[in-house]
Amino acid sequence: MTIKKQEETIGDDTAMLRPNVNLTDEEHKQQIEASWYRCEQFGLEHATEPNFSTLPSGELNDLRDQHRSLLETTENEIIPYYENILSNSACMIVLADRQGHVLNTWGQKRFGRGQYHGLVEGNQWTEQGVGTNAIGTALISGRAIQVGRDEHFLRANRYMVGSASPIFDTGNELLGVLDISSDAYLPQDHTLGMVKLMSLSVENRLIFTAFQQDHFILSFNTNLTSLDSHWSGLLVLDDRGTIISANRRAEVVLARDLSLLNISQIFDCDMREIKNQPLHMPMKLRALGRYQFYVKALPPVTQVMKVPDYRTSGHYQAPAASLPSQEAPLPSQIPDNVIPLDELEHGDERVRRTVKQAHKIMEKDIPILIHGETGAGKEIFVRSLHYHSSRYKEMLVAVNCAAIPAELVESELFGYEKGAFTGAQTKGSIGLIRRAHKGTLFLDEIGEMPIAVQSRLLRVLQERVVTPLGSTEAYPVDVKLISATNRHLKEEVAEGRFRQDLYYRISGLNIELPALKLRQDKRELIAYVHERLRAEEPGPALTEAMLDLLEEHPWPGNMRQLVHVLKVGMAMADEDELEEWHLPDDFFDDLNNSADQDDAGVSHSDTSKEPIEETIARLLEEHQGNVSRTAKAAGVSRNTVYKYVRQNTDS
């Protein structure tokens, strides 16, 4: 089950000053009643003993490993601010994952009575097992809640009070929950407000960790002095001003879905002004034509850290002994089975530009995302890029994310320690990402990657370290990341199947590899592939008529289908030239289908009542069998003429 964050819609522009909007007493009562009703449905009775379904320590370690960023952010950047409060009160802070598993606790390890409270690492606090409780109920409702002593469904829990607030990740998915529990009296507004503040702080820190390196982060508030507080709205912008992430406050205060809007659609300013704004100098801007906000823009850390580079001025010459790893390969060093970059296209301007851009970006710390239909040649393209880059001596590791069973993707990619899980090889495994260290990692069909693995991959890309499953050690990795997909990833993001933050991480340079039928150099490319195959094994030549026919084909299977058709045809032919009858049947099925589609709804130009077959027969004769001219005169596609010719020669 995925829970999206609940909107707390705030109607007026003073909302930021009183952000701690708790449930009304009536709403609170309803939440508790709804929870008790669920508990009855789960078959619980008030006398039932809590069932914590405690995780074995190995699984707990894996879980903690998966939530490392959440754990570290909470521990290092949030808890220290509350230490004072904690040390003076009899309560504990609990961090649990979205299934209610306790990941860590801080503060009082044991409540006053020394009673076993079950708030220990590995225990699961769900309504199913423990009845109404702050953690489980906040997770089910997606809202912050305080559960008082008698509001607990199980009698066994009625000695404690818990206040919990869910935490959402940068893609708005429920990530976990923070809870403050005690067996002493906890003032409701105070504690609930505090835990909400903590969960907001965690969310904000996660945004900074994910994006501050390469993106502008805008914070805004109605009040200048609160601009740096956790209650400020945060917007993450790419270089062109597109909003690629936002915190809860931003969405609540602006009361709209902000994803992928441009900053100029929200504030009366554009990206240029934001970029020109002196560091840490707030601006006073109007939002949505109505609200006044103070806005501060934080440029990407990489930009702030930029230091003058003296090589850009004067007549700098690089020292003679440059690093060997920076060298581009010589043509003789490129393996035979790799298609040279300049042979990837044969006159298609768009593809030429794409190849040039990608070749350049290979030397930059910018990931590449390739979109293209299946069989369009994405992997061939990546191989060529890798072997023409300075990483050519290192590994190109290609991973087809759709081909690995979902439950194995994680261990295959990140590796595992020996004995990390049942079925793990006794030796352990280094994992595919580390295998690509210093080289290129090609994640094909990345759209198929399970969402849990996406989070982990995101962390690897952000932190540039891999922690194998079951290990505490983090290994640095330096990989050139190229991903490919035949899906529309933006739509996948909109529908919640692909993490937005990961999408922006992997899509530094977006490349479209056109389908074969759309390529302007289709004819030349077909001739090239044919020549390459003939270089491997002697075979028949292609006539112009055969090239016409091949050019006409819709090629739904793209380059892969072309290679297959040519290989079959060439194997069948004993003659000097490739003939139609050498080609496989499915080739003609596609051809006929596309002819039918091309002509659907289009009537041939002859206005007489003459059937189309007769028109084609007549025109073919008139044009001495010239297919192109016949098709033009009849007002049909060349495929239709071919289809007619074939039917009449077959019968």
Ligand SMILES: Nc1ncnc2c1ncn2[C@@H]1O[C@H](COP(=O)(O)OP(=O)(O)OP(=O)(O)O)[C@@H](O)[C@H]1O
């Ligand atoms: N530029 C090219 N020149 C010659 N052959 C090519 C070219 N591009 C692709 N091919 C051939 O087409 C086949 C399919 O290409 P490739 O595996 O790169 O496609 P893909 O887009 O990665 O497919 P998928 O999306 O199914 O993974 C290759 O095995 C290769 O034989």
